[in-house]
Amino acid sequence: MALMSWTLHGDGRAIAADAVVTPRERLTWPRTIGLGAQHVLAMFGSTFVVPLLTGFPPSTTIFFSAVGTMLFLLITGNRLPSYVGSSFAFIAPITAAVASGGESAALGGLVATGLLLALVGVVVHFAGTRWIEVTMPPVVTGAIVMLIGLNLAPAAWGMVEASLGTALVSALAVILITVLFRGILGRLSILLGTVVGCIVAALNGEYDLTAVKDAAWIGLPDFATPTFDPSVMLMFLPVIFVLIAENIGHVKSVSAMTGEDLDPITGRALLADGVATTVAGLGGGSGTTTYAENIGVMAATRVYSTAAYWCAGLFALLLSLSPKVGALIAATPAGVLGGLSTVLFGMIAVLGARIWGQGKVDFGNPVNLIPAGVALIIGAANYTWQVGDLQFEGIILGTAAALIAYHLMAAITRWRDAANPVASPAYVEGDEQGTARD
Template structure:
C-alpha cells in the first residue's frame, strides 16, 4: 500500500454527518494533533499492563508503535486501529511466574500464542469471517474472557494490595469516582489518572507519615519508602530499552494459548465497530487483522515486549472525532517509538508503588472478567439451555479456582488452560450430543440480533448512533 493520503476538503474537521475516511487526512498540523490524542488514549493501559506482567514498559510502548505500523501495512490501511498491550495475557503470565518462570519464559509463551493467532488469521482469511462464530460462539467466548479476568483475583489479594492497603483502597476509590464524575475523555482515562493520583498520594505519605512497614513485591516484610526516585535520577534521557530473548516451554505455552480466544473476540468486535463507523464491509479484512495482531505479538515478544491487541480506547477517539485517517495512527506509532527510547520515563513507571497497583488492578482485573458477561448480555446467551450453562459454569470455576489436573508426573493442566478447554470442548460436545429441542434453542439464539455493542462497548454492525452523532462510548 502506498503511504499516500488524499487531503479531505480544505484539511479542516469534517462537518456534521461527514467522516474522514482511512485513505484521507486532514492538514498535517491537525493530523499530528489527532495522532497525539491517540497516544494519550492508548498510553495508560499500554504501560500499566507491562508493569503488572513484570515486563519493560519502555519496550512495550516502543513496540506498540512498531506493531501498529505492521498492522496497518498488513490490513492495507483498511482497518484504522492502534495496537497496544493486551490485558488478556495477565493471568497466564501471573501463573507462569508463580511456577518459577522468568521474563524469557513469559515472552516465549506469548510468542507461541502470537503464532497461533496468526495461524487463525490465515485460516479465517481463506475460509471467511463466519468460521470465527462457528468455532467460538459468544457463549464460549464470554466464558473464556470471564475466567481469564477473574483468575487474577488472587494476584491482587496476595501481591499488590498488602503492600499498602490504604493507598490501594484510596486509589481504587479515585478510579471509581473519576470514571463516572469526570467528563468525556477524562472519564475514559480514569485508570491512568488514578495511577498518577496514587503515586502522588504515596509520595505525600512518605513526606508526612514516613516509611511504611509492609510486604514488598517479593513478600518480604520490611520498612521502606513507598516511592524511590533513585533509579529515575540515574537513568539517561535517551537510550534503547533492554531486550529479552524468548525461551520456550510446552507447559507455559499451554497457559497462554487460551488468551488467543479473547484476542479473536477483541479483534472481531473492533473490526465490526470500525466497519460500522466507516460504513465499509470489512469482513474480508478480519483474517488480515487477526494475522496482523498475531504477527505483531510475535515481533514484540521476540525482543521481550508485551503482547498486542487492537484498542477500544482509540476506536472511541475515532467515534468522537469522526476522523478515521490512518495517517493519524502513523503519527501515533512514531510518537510511541520515540517515547520508548527514553529510559528516564521507564524508570518513572517502574517507581510506581505496589499499593497503587493494588488499587488499579482490583478494578482492571474485574473489568476484564465482566467483559465476558458483557459479551453474553449483548448476544442474548440463554443460560436456561444446559448446553450453555453446564460446560461454561464448570470451565469458569476451574479457571477462577485454579483447579489443577495432573496428567503425568511432568505435565499438568490447570487454571486458565484447563478452564478454557472444558468450556470450549464441553460446549461443542454437548451441542453434538444434546436432543433436538435443545439444539433448536441454540440455533434460535445464534440468529437473534445483538442488543448493544461488541466486546469493547462500541456499537455493532447495523447500529449507527455513535458514529452519526460523533459521540464516543465509554469502554
C-alpha cells in the same frame, strides 16, 4: 493509490456535520499530528499498566506497541485505523509463566500465541469467519473472558495488601474520574487514577524514585529473547479466543462508524495482530491487541485517518527511547497497582457477562448454564493438573471445560431432539471491543 499517501479531506481544516474523515483521508498535517498525540494519550493509560503488573520492562512494552501498530497498518493496507497496545488477556498467563519458567519462557508463550493467531488470520482470509462463530458461541467466549478476570483476583489482593489505603484511593480515583469527566479526560481515568494514587503514596513515603534519578534521558529499551517450554506455551492458548473476539469486534465497530465494508480485511487484522504479538515476544515486549480507547477517540472526533495512527506510532516509539520514562513507570508503588488491578481485573470478568448479554445467551438451558459454571469455578479456583512434565492450570483447564462441555452437550441435545435447539446462538457481533483488555 500509494500505501503511504492520503487524500486531503475537504480543505483539511473542518469536517461537515454529517461527514467523517475516512481511513485513507487526512486533515492538515498539524491537525493530524495533534490527533496522533491524542491517540498516544488514549492508549497510554492501559498500555503502561500491563508491564507493571507482569514485571516486563515498560519502555520495551511501549516500544513494541509502537512497532506493532505500524506493522498492523502495513499489513491491513492502511485500511483499518487501530492502535495496537498491550492486552490485559495476557496478564494471567504471563504471571504464571514467569513464576514457573521465568521471563524468557513467558516470551516463548507470546511467540506461540502470535504465530497461532497469525495462522487463524490466514485461514479467516480464505475461509471466512463462520467456523469461528460455530466453534466459539457467546456462551463459550464469555466464560473464557470471565474466568481470566476471576483467575487474576488473588494477584490483585496480593498487591492491595501492600498498602490498603493507597489501593483504595487509587481505585476510587479511577471510578470517580470515569463518571465525572467526559471526552479524553474520562478515557484517561486509569492514567489519572495512577497519578492520584502515586501522590498519596508519595505522601505516605511509599514512592521510591531513586531509579528514576539514575536513569538516562535517552537510550534503547532492554530487549530479551524467548525460550520455548511446551507446558508454558499451553498456558497462553485461551488468550487466542479473546484476541479473535477483540479483533473481529474492532473491524465491525470501525466498519459501522465509517460506513465502509471492512469485513474482507478481518483475516488481515487477525494476521497483523498475530505478527505484532510475535515480534513483541521475540524482543521482550508484551502481547498486543487492538484498543477500544482509540475507537472512542475516533468516535468523538469522527477522524478515522490511518495517518493519525502513524503519527501515534512514531510518538510512542520516541517515548520508549527514554529510560527515565520507563523507570518512572516502573517505580509505581504496589498499593497503587493494587487499586488499579482491582478495577481492571473486575472489568475483565464483567466483560465476559457483556458478551453473554450481547449474544442473548439463555441460561435457562443447561447446555449453556453447566459449561459456563464449570469453567468459572475451574478458573477462579485455579485448578491444576500435572501430566508428566506438563502442568495445566485454571485458565487452560477452564477453557477446555467450556469448549468440550458445551459442544458435547449441544451435540447430544441435537441428537436427542432436533426440534429443541441449543440456546446459545452463533456468535453475534455486538461491541466486543475491549474484551479482556480494558
